[in-house]
Amino acid sequence: MYSHNKGRMQCDRLWKNARLATLTGEGLGIVESGLVAARDGRIVFAGAVADAPTLDAAEAIDCAGRWITPGLVDCHTHIVYGGNRAHEFELRLAGASYEEIARAGGGIVSTMRATRAATEEALVASALPRVDALIGEGVTTMEIKSGYGLDLATELKSLRAARRIGEVRPLSVTTTFLGAHALPPEAIGDKDSYIATVCDEMLPAVAKAGLADAVDAFCEGIAFTPQQVERVFEAAKARGLRVKLHAEQLSNLHGASLAARYGALSADHLEHVDEQGVKALSASGTVAVLLPGAFYFVRETHKPPVELLRQHGVRIALASDSNPGTSPLTSLLLAMNMGATLFRLTVDECLAGVTREAARALGCLDSVGTLEAGKWCDLAIWDIERPAELVYRMGFNPLHARVWRGR
């Protein structure tokens, strides 16, 4: 918990009579009798009433004992895309596997076609209801990846749409260039040549336009090899962009170790990571982003090695992976329930996973993810009696109010 020299302090707005889960330190940072004060959109005090300075607030809001957590952070989404894949879902019910659908030219490629065909405005318009569902649960920061364009124009269009979402909604959006998501059909099987285009044309153009905060790739048999990913990471490094990786979702190609070697912000999925990979993530401080919605939806049975991650002190985040093919999920509350139910994460791990650790995974823990003076005043205020309720319930949203940058 942030501690402050007592004294007199001006603030714009004060949330009082609240219970806090500040998420500072290692656990939930529970404060039974707490308050949060904001000025110019930033927290100036968050902590126990007993430790608070005298606050002169222009506005004071009585939280009536409700809980305040940091605004939620969804650190892995593909929420900007054209069309949807409800029909493919029907096919999967008829028995087709994720890999079979991908190999049959369905999967990502069908979304690619719809995304290419859509205007930037249409991409924004179709994403907003999904974004609003997450906002309605207290999400204040969201990562959005490209990766359904697979050509320069559409990747740029998708990233512009992502940035636009952050302009039309009270939401901090961070963008990720994921050109190396899948092979477009026009590459007719030549992955090396497509990766060259990603590295030599797409990534430089994206970087020059300032449209990406990070670079991601999909390291998998049905996507790209570690060697191809390495080329993408080298190109990102040359442009000063941080990297992250879809690693070990369906098999173990040692993507986690590769990501760690490049100081990746996060390695995501990780169902099949081994101890060597876990050790590498630990050494590099790379966050393990678990995506139980995709695990559930594609009916994976091989769980990520949560106990190994704990033993080696790897930080664990949880995200929606919101995407049309493998995780049409627009709820971090449900992602928490799935993290607990399917992966046996504890309540504390789930809550940290959608706040502090998710912010760490985006490289923005200095500005969001916990309730601490100096950070943006992004709050979720909940009608609950204990934090565990946020994880325990399914299909119930107890959000009372949401605050983004002090409002």
Next chain:
Amino acid sequence: MYSHNKGRMQCDRLWKNARLATLTGEGLGIVESGLVAARDGRIVFAGAVADAPTLDAAEAIDCAGRWITPGLVDCHTHIVYGGNRAHEFELRLAGASYEEIARAGGGIVSTMRATRAATEEALVASALPRVDALIGEGVTTMEIKSGYGLDLATELKSLRAARRIGEVRPLSVTTTFLGAHALPPEAIGDKDSYIATVCDEMLPAVAKAGLADAVDAFCEGIAFTPQQVERVFEAAKARGLRVKLHAEQLSNLHGASLAARYGALSADHLEHVDEQGVKALSASGTVAVLLPGAFYFVRETHKPPVELLRQHGVRIALASDSNPGTSPLTSLLLAMNMGATLFRLTVDECLAGVTREAARALGCLDSVGTLEAGKWCDLAIWDIERPAELVYRMGFNPLHARVWRGR
């Protein structure tokens, strides 16, 4: 689809320019260019524009191509209770099984204490946010069971609270007396004696007060034997009340056959039912109510034999099983997704399962569950392009509007 002699017809309200899933017949009953007309709260026409009479409507609502389904029916809930079990959820994350928690005096008994301690008003107030979550997804009919009182006063109080919910919300509530849910601690292990109280005191008083539309029991090693259930069913029969049964959730005690023998409306859970039980359900026309939320939440691995149910023509419904211990679920949309993802039900089966078949399971298919003239005009109007989207998405609510009895 209901077909009508063309002519001229007066109605109060008309929903036009809609696509319909009428759920009449065996499938979804799709009508691409349809309308629904209501008078005095009941449907007077639902079907294709081409088949419609000339309608003189006091009010016409343009649905702009949206889909209309019957209002959803949640045919198995325990949504009235005191407290919650978020803390027990934390325990389960630490490794305790459902049965271990029940044997340790946790589980149902902890909710019993909180329910006994609550006033009727408090039970209504605590249930309403959960009920509202379901209403917000288009639910227009809901079954509510007692069974957390386990003494006469609290069972009556719970059923009165359930009826009250139907008075304070635009919702049809059907109530079920579930005195034989668990053994209360004051019975100190004497199940036969408690069952005698259920049959000789509780059930007659509930029936006399007109508080129950049906009678349910929990047939399981941790609950009651088939012989004890039979006594409850005999007592129900003597009062002219239909029965239903929690059967074969954790083991096979041949509860399905027992339920069938008494012409039960439904047999619910059924993870462990065998072919003999399935045949019995088929012969008696008893609906199989599958509860994937509980299956998911308690991490069952033994799935209900969906293929056997299909082969023998047993009707399949899906419900939330909304309850604090094993299914804190307040979403039929999510129940559908789980039915598809976990049990491999088809899209058509899922949608029928929360409309037509759920109404059948409640014995009210004559008045709700499909879009047909003569039934209550209970509608759910959806912002979707195809019905599969209702099953495919997770944590997203595309409900545009909800109509209960024509309004």
